[in-house]
Amino acid sequence: MLRALIVDDEPLARRGLELRLGAHQDVEVVGNAGHGQQALELAAELQPDVIFLDVQMPGMDGFETLAALPEHQRPLVVFVTAFDHHAVRAFEACALDYLLKPVEDERLAQSLERAREALAERGAEAHREKLLALLRQVAGKPDLLLEDALSEHAEDEVLKDREVLSFKDSGKIIRIKVDSIRWIEAAGDYMCVHADDDTHIVRATLGDMEGQLDPKRFQRIHRSTIVNLQRVKSMRPHMNGEYFLLLDSGHEVKLSRSYREKLELLR
CATH class of the missing domain: 3.40.50.2300 (Response regulator)
Incomplete structure (x- = not known):
């Protein structure tokens, strides 16, 4: 009820x-x-x-x-x-x-x-946290992440082969080609997925997105932004250790100081 x-x-x-x-x-x-x-x-x-x-x-x-x-x-x-x-x-x-x-x-x-869907997801998240607590206890690692407890190799293979992302919104299924995505930005409980031909607004979190994308191709560069590394054409320093990344579409996105280590992936 x-x-x-x-x-x-x-x-x-x-x-x-x-x-x-x-x-x-x-x-x-x-x-x-x-x-x-x-x-x-x-x-x-x-x-x-x-x-x-x-x-x-x-x-x-x-x-x-x-x-x-x-x-x-x-x-x-x-x-x-x-x-x-x-x-x-x-x-x-x-x-x-x-x-x-x-x-x-x-x-x-x-x-x-x-x-209804959000409440079901909350229940699933609570179950996930209980499972993670058990894994931490068994492994004796209080800081263990669920991603580390799973098979990294198997997960990488799944992400590598994924060509399309699917999202359910208002009873419709939205399918987005992974290669078409330039960058993704958060807007509250929604994500703006900027692709070649359109901007898709889907209900998800950046964590959800990161879990579905190959980290060799997509990286978070800001607390609210994920970028397709292959669509970055150049970068220029800004201030306080920040950078602006120029994408192949002409748009610029900011790489914040907190994610400065990601610069190595762009060189």
Whole structure:
């Protein structure tokens, strides 16, 4: 059962969304809040799986409310707004999704499906951490990484042979040729994959991306950027040990000081 909390300063908007959510048998609306402070109190008390959070509210708006939620107990968040330009801020704030008012049933269903998938991934991540703790205990290595516990050779062979990356988004499968990727940058919970002909926005993390790409071809050069080493044409020093890398498309991406050791791979 997906436990939902609705936060909106307009009673009619709260009621309308509650009715729409009620049409989904695996969704339970556990509470309603009319302002940010009440939302924080109910979130702590009810521990919902997902919050449908209005952006424009008097006093504490939706973004401020999200920022005030304790990170260790932060549920999934779907922003609800009447203005499309808030979508970018929603992604930057690590929201699961955003809905435009008036909320359409089809888009609501898509958001709920994303919530189900995200909760399943959280369960898988918790299982992964338990497995890693066991491996560390057995190996007697408290700093052991899961990647080191697996067969590096077998993983390298899989990555070497991978020619296409596949991502599921809103019920569609997006397929991107690996060789076409120039660079990847983070945008909240989403990734912008800049390829030859287009920029694809997919729901993933940089860690997910690194795990699917051959490290001999792709390297992280910034906390929010992965670059295809084969698409780098030149580099120029910037300041404080940083560099700008010129790609074959004419775009420049920054190599931050924290990743300066990656310069050896470009020489």
